[in-house]
Amino acid sequence: MDEITVETVTDVDLTDTVLIEGLPGVGNVGKLAVNHLLDETDAELVCRVYSEHFPPQVSVDDDGIASLTAMEFYATTLDDQDVLLLTGDHQAQSNHGHYRITNAILDIADDYDVSTIYALGGVPTGELIEEYDVLGAATVDTMVEELSEYGVEFRDNEPTGGIVGVSGLLLGLSENRSINAACLMGETSGYMVDPKSARAVLEILQDALSFDVDYSELEDRAEKMEEVVSRIQEMESQQSAPAPTEDDLRYIG
């Protein structure tokens, strides 16, 4: 095995493709959004990417079969638009790993004629969200203008500290590749997985790519999260128990 290994599963021929990335991150917003598109469209597994920059880990499915940690690219179409969906269980585990994984993603993007990238993620606000705004950043003015029309907010000095990880690097490293890229970041408390924030991000994407999906699945997950949260709040008000940690909540949804 090399540092990064790409295993092609299905040969597909895509043109003028849009790549939508949703790896784990704040509120799991990006991953929830991309996984929702995976569930709702007839997406096909194209390739897996293995790397020693991921944790040394296998997951075990319900049949007891182990499989090595990987990122996965799926092909689908949204309103006749060729689309690659990128998801996975892990980000890279080191600084230089992030750079190398992102370059591997962009090499694959070149192979499948990707011309536009949407990197999806969450931006933590530290408080519960009433209205789910979506923040943006892009590599070119035209995308900023277009996304502004769909309601994406481009705010001075936000996100503070910039965009970290693969989502950020997809923008930073795509410049030399004649690919335009934007990052869509759903506001989220940062305390739990956030299907509502994922929906807010998907609704922007719906306008940008003119497609239509059903949200009942994400709504169900959001309701379950809210039940858990209100049960915890109840417990908290009864006892002076310590508040649930981020970890408690992150893995409930």
Next chain:
Amino acid sequence: MDEITVETVTDVDLTDTVLIEGLPGVGNVGKLAVNHLLDETDAELVCRVYSEHFPPQVSVDDDGIASLTAMEFYATTLDDQDVLLLTGDHQAQSNHGHYRITNAILDIADDYDVSTIYALGGVPTGELIEEYDVLGAATVDTMVEELSEYGVEFRDNEPTGGIVGVSGLLLGLSENRSINAACLMGETSGYMVDPKSARAVLEILQDALSFDVDYSELEDRAEKMEEVVSRIQEMESQQSAPAPTEDDLRYIG
């Protein structure tokens, strides 16, 4: 010295070999199990693997002679079956180190015609164990079925978080090598070295490979552990002293 160095000690010729791995880990279950097989069978040292992915450390034997940290492969037979036993004092110390060490193990496995791997380990439950179940995962359905018959449990979403380290990667990285692999994980509290869990794992292996070993040595160790634990529990109930940490207990046995 290269990144990984293999020092061959004895030339052996093995056929259709079973590799049994037991490196340090939770409850030291895997290492206890493999070391028990080493003690009970006429195993012969085949080779040592040195690597800069291990800690920069030598151990000193009772004669004052220092030797460099290494993994060791031993050859033995169990019911006419050629077997390689893999043990050592350390896992790799980094993510990519785990990948590289595991690939080195699999290269050696290829050299000795390994067709099946059993990776032994422990899975922490966080509480004292009454009945020592063994959880499993495998690379192929046939091994899941066979091991289920011997009493191995394949449970949905367990172990949560997958299998980490060399044991996990032996499954994840063996797929491209026409080697079948399974991981046998003895339930253990996670608070101390656990000879009983090691025995539970070995009893599965006994069925799978049709061999027979004596367990009096492991029983002795288990009894000593229990004495220590009950002495600590006594001390705890007398004083409100802080509970022994995992480190206190891990190195007693």
Next chain:
Amino acid sequence: MDEITVETVTDVDLTDTVLIEGLPGVGNVGKLAVNHLLDETDAELVCRVYSEHFPPQVSVDDDGIASLTAMEFYATTLDDQDVLLLTGDHQAQSNHGHYRITNAILDIADDYDVSTIYALGGVPTGELIEEYDVLGAATVDTMVEELSEYGVEFRDNEPTGGIVGVSGLLLGLSENRSINAACLMGETSGYMVDPKSARAVLEILQDALSFDVDYSELEDRAEKMEEVVSRIQEMESQQSAPAPTEDDLRYIG
């Protein structure tokens, strides 16, 4: 992308150049000083240096456009002296990254005929500063002598622990390159960004290179910092609130 990538923006022809480095560090003294020279002189962006040794991060400007973390070299003249100014948002994130980034800087220095380097930084005193002394270190006696005349202090065993990071390595690694280098370290409390310490460092540089800049901008920043500090001190004396952490203050200025 390689480990380190240099993107040339403007071709410039410089002779007998002075390189002034001001990357982030204690009190942000070096960066404040170099950025002040950038603002006050007609400096031109010469090249950007990208590296996987920097954090995997993009910053987002006021127009929503993302750009990859980089170091930047600017060309300017100070009293007819060709000058390169080096600034950036980050230091390298690992030991060996510091070495490699510094060697990349020195390679670029060679390309632009750099003969002298001033590495600017802060040295933490742990207490509020009344008089802003500047400590020095150099690679050759002649620079020690000259800088002593301008008021730089060369004290026995200071800074204790030596000089860490790119500023230190610019001295340590320039010896084999026929470049003379000095480090100018403004004393600073270490608790906040310190425009006054940056000014003290610049005033030494002014003598060394015979140039003249206006300090009203740095004075404004210093005043704002002092307001914030006195407001915090007031709050502290009223409540027994916990003191502001270094992080609170570092990013105010």
Next chain:
Amino acid sequence: MDEITVETVTDVDLTDTVLIEGLPGVGNVGKLAVNHLLDETDAELVCRVYSEHFPPQVSVDDDGIASLTAMEFYATTLDDQDVLLLTGDHQAQSNHGHYRITNAILDIADDYDVSTIYALGGVPTGELIEEYDVLGAATVDTMVEELSEYGVEFRDNEPTGGIVGVSGLLLGLSENRSINAACLMGETSGYMVDPKSARAVLEILQDALSFDVDYSELEDRAEKMEEVVSRIQEMESQQSAPAPTEDDLRYIG
């Protein structure tokens, strides 16, 4: 600069050389011992070793001149025996760095015809020492026997956890080089630099290599340490102040 750079300062021709290593470590025992030999014999700087595995750091001497962190080899003779002394300010900063630095040391050892290595260090006991025993480990029986005669203790399972760092690896990695190596570890509390432990180690070496040095310098340092310790103990008994940390004490001597 490569990963490791050797700068030869003086050409020397050595035969059947003994290498004595004393890098920083527990109680600074090894470094104190080797530095004492440097001070007491007419040792000559042979070469410096620079590496990106050391901290990115320069030290500044009393004249304000900066020099890059390095290990240094000095040549001297002890009772007509050619000797190389190895000292430095830092150990490597990572696991694999320790391996690579040690291999570089052994390459240099080969260049200067080293046949025997003494790696000097301290072993922490956690309590104040009355009688300064010296523990040993070696690569060959003959050295164990000889050193036992000089009073070195070879105890079962000590040091627990083996020998970590360059001292350990000099034994572990010298086996394939036809060099015999021993480690001499002076018992020390582990709480402060320990000139008395360094003397105990040197006295063994004196027997092994039949040389003679004056110890008044080390005695002076030991007395100063004891004054500091008794002053601290006084302060502690007067106030219920927190005990000085290891760091407080380590850098006093």
